[in-house]
Amino acid sequence: MSECIVITSGKGGVGKTTSTANLGVALALMGKKVAVVDADIGLRNLDVILGLENRIVYDLVHVIEGECRLKQALIKDKRVEGLFLLPAAQTRDKNAVSPENMRDLVKQLKEDFDYILIDCPAGIEQGFKNSIAGADRAIIVTTPEVSALRDADRIIGLCEAAELPEPMLIVNRFRAKLVKRGDMLNKEDILDILAIPLIGMVPDHEDVIVTANRGYPAAFDDKSVVGEAYRRIARRITGETDVPFVATEEPDTMWTVMKRWMGFSKEVAS
Amino acid sequence: MMNLIDRFFSRTTGGSKEDAKSRLKILLVHDQVDLTPSQMDAMRAEILAVVARYAEIEPTKVDLRLERSDDGINLVSSVAVRRVNARMAVG
Numbered sequence: 001m002s003e004c005i006v007i008t009s010g011k012g013g014v015g016k017t018t019s020t021a022n023l024g025v026a027l028a029l030m031g032k033k034v035a036v037v038d039a040d041i042g043l044r045n046l047d048v049i050l051g052l053e054n055r056i057v058y059d060l061v062h063v064i065e066g067e068c069r070l071k072q073a074l075i076k077d078k079r080v081e082g083l084f085l086l087p088a089a090q091t092r093d094k095n096a097v098s099p100e101n102m103r104d105l106v107k108q109l110k111e112d113f114d115y116i117l118i119d120c121p122a123g124i125e126q127g128f129k130n131s132i133a134g135a136d137r138a139i140i141v142t143t144p145e146v147s148a149l150r151d152a153d154r155i156i157g158l159c160e161a162a163e164l165p166e167p168m169l170i171v172n173r174f175r176a177k178l179v180k181r182g183d184m185l186n187k188e189d190i191l192d193i194l195a196i197p198l199i200g201m202v203p204d205h206e207d208v209i210v211t212a213n214r215g216y217p218a219a220f221d222d223k224s225v226v227g228e229a230y231r232r233i234a235r236r237i238t239g240e241t242d243v244p245f246v247a248t249e250e251p252d253t254m255w256t257v258m259k260r261w262m263g264f265s266k267e268v269a270s
Numbered sequence: 271m272m273n274l275i276d277r278f279f280s281r282t283t284g285g286s287k288e289d290a291k292s293r294l295k296i297l298l299v300h301d302q303v304d305l306t307p308s309q310m311d312a313m314r315a316e317i318l319a320v321v322a323r324y325a326e327i328e329p330t331k332v333d334l335r336l337e338r339s340d341d342g343i344n345l346v347s348s349v350a351v352r353r354v355n356a357r358m359a360v361g
Contacts, residue, residue, distance in 0.1 A: 146290050181284045182286070185287050185290055193298065195340070
């Protein structure tokens with residue numbers, strides 16, 4: 001069975017592309033065959049986050065306009081078996097693609113892949129409509145902030161209007177310390193407000209910046225807490241239930257070190 | 271000096287998530303309802319005018335707002351009544 005999932009958010013800058021890249025890597029590490037598709041025509045980024053920017057020859061618009069075959073445009077990630085990127089066009093705009101084009105493309109990809117992850121552009125215009133056209137379901141990325149949650153709520157409504165099944169939520173840039181002192185909405189607050197199921201929480205961690213600098217998603221790194229959060233989301237995507245939520249790493253203070261020595265478990269924020 | 275002590279002992283941070291939560295709840299309802307604040311005010315004034323024909327209300331103790339629940343959007347209202355007088359009701 002093959003499934004197409006759109007990664008969307010409404011608001012820009014909340015981590016759609018990072019999430020798409022990491023989930024692509026994590027699913028491929030599980031042995032799945034995955035195509036990640038950058039649907040942000042004119043502002044491509046997924047190639048950079050994956051560190052594949054130097055290998056682009058053809059892009060999504062070339063495929064749609066028949067200038068190349070789909071297989072020629074797919075870039076194979078050499079670090080993991082089964083991961084392929086279909087880059088967005090950089091010099092065209094979103095009107096070069098229609099929802100029908102995307103449906104056809106996804107249909108074609110489904111012949112060869114277990115999972116197709118679509119990195120949706122910010123906004124609710126053409127790019128969003130294109131991105132959800134071929135999707136079987138949506139994952140909404142948000143951060144624990146008023147503006148991002150407001151946009152997420154709008155996207156939930158639009159997914160419903162498009163007759164997609166109930167979307168699932170990734171809460172990104174979670175900061176346990178701020179939650180603890182009451183300066184950040186916690187998991188319960190967010191789920192209470194958005195009322196959709198949670199598929200994962202990703203801590204706000206410098207790993208994201210370091211890995212983006214290197215073009216080497218955190219999901220490749222066994223020791224990364226961010227990578228671990230995404231690997232667990234990937235397991236939930238494949239239908240595994242009872243995957244515990246990742247313990248959010250806090251910087252070591254004398255107190256947390258002492259608590260650990262004394263045998264208290266590390267704080268679990270999610 | 272007090273300011274400094276205040277800042278030291280009770281930090282200005284802490285608890286801002288309650289602000290976020292209450293703002294969001296109002297925001298999301300209004301995004302969905304698509305009524306402007308002035309339309310909301312007009313609705314409120316009209317509803318109160320109707321109530322006032324039947325009961326003497328306490329204008330400072332009127333709460334009328336839209337709330338989201340699992341079933342959808344509810345118009346929730348609490349109006350303090352000074353006195354209900356049958357003769358006030360006009361046919």
